[in-house]
Amino acid sequence: MQKISSISLARFPISNACSSTRRTHSSFQYANLTVEKSTKKQRLPSDPDKLGFGRYFSNHMIDIDWDVKDGWFAPKIRPFQNFSIHPASKVLHYAQEIFEGLKAYYGVDGKIRVFRPELNMERMRRSARRATLPDFNTREALLLMDELIRTDADMIPKTDQASLYIRPMMFATDQHLGIGESMQAKWACFTAITGSYFDYERGIRLLADPEMVRSWKGGVGQYKMGCNYAPTIFVGKMAAMHGCDQAMWLSGDNRMVTEAGAMNLFMLWTNEDNELELITPSTESGLLLPGITRQSVLELAREWNLMKVSEANFTMCDLAKAIREHRVHEFFVSGTAANVGPVSEILHCDKERGIMEKLLIPTMNSKMQLYKRLHTTLSDIHYGRIEKPEWQRVVEL
Known part of the structure; x- marks a missing residue:
């Protein structure tokens, strides 16, 4: 008799369960990016100690749509704004959503550094697979986030007491109340100017x-x-x-x-x-x-x-x-x-x-x-x- 072992998703390569149904556009492409610049500027407190965590957002965001028939659409960097989604979108009912969190820092030498972002993108892809959301290419995602950071580079605090928090996310937008794999999704990314998270003086x-x-x-x-x-x-x-x-x-x-x-x-x-x-x-x-x-x-x-x-x-x-x-x-x-x-x-x-x-x-x-x-x-x-x-x-x- 054959012994049945438990299935671990970690043993399988990163791919999406519905990839067999997608013929084209297996990942969004940096080469197809379009950029629309914002005419508004976020106002920030002058004191980094008053920034807190995740309250002040920068001026632009990445927005990319996907559907099971056509795959990924061309990515856009556009002014930071609200999403418009259908009330029946699966994310609103069944929490079919994933995200990541990473940071960019303004260095003592004036260079902007992001800390180990490739690990975040690989982890995001594993989460996407588990949530039956579409896969994407790590390198293309990193190039897009680089461009978003460049677009809002003037907002990165020039101090070692603050940083630019980066929030990539993906969620199901299928307009259908049936519980099941979503045929539509959105990949987005925005940033927030953030300060210290805890008071470490008292522990x-x-x-x-x-x-x-x-x-x-x-x-x-x-x-x-x-x-x-x-x-x-x-x-x-x-x-x-x-x-x-x-x-x-x-x-x-x-x-x-x-x-x-x-x-x-x-x-x-x-x-x-x-x-x-x-x-x-x-x-x-x-x-x-x-x-x-x-x-x-x-x-x-x-x-x-x-x-x-x-x-x-x-x-x-x-x-x-x-x-x-x-x-x-x-x-x-x-x-x-x-x-x-x-x-x-x-x-x-x-x-x-x-x-x-x-x-x-x-x-x-x-x-x-x-x-x-x-x-x-x-x-x-x-x-x-x-x-x-x-x-x-x-x-x-």
């Missing part, structure tokens, strides 16, 4: 409640889909009510630690074998997003060779026990918006013991200050103080 506080779940085995937690985020907003409000910044997501009966908010997690600890170890939850479970900053932190830590570096699962019980035994030296988050941010406190709803336990973590007082070195190194790469060409896409003006 980040997390609420860990095992009753609240972000993703599950066989679900879509490893993809950047809008449907992953809407259910987390209520939990975020609960966290705020307890004086916390984000929720820390636990999974399964053993309460495996996965993510915090929409960020990956790292722990620097002395493990049970008395080794200094930097550990982050494994992505093989499919429960968490394989973050670009996460990957970069792992690569830097392995390059520095200061401690054991592991991608392995650990539970809330493991974490709480290690904190009580003073074996956790640092706990921090990573993400595009957050970079690397220190966690100072976890409020754990321990249902078995019937208590709300406050776990204090000495991240900002640790002797090693690994989180700070990682944050500084990544920032230096972002702004060109450190040259790492394989991680820096320079946009020629």
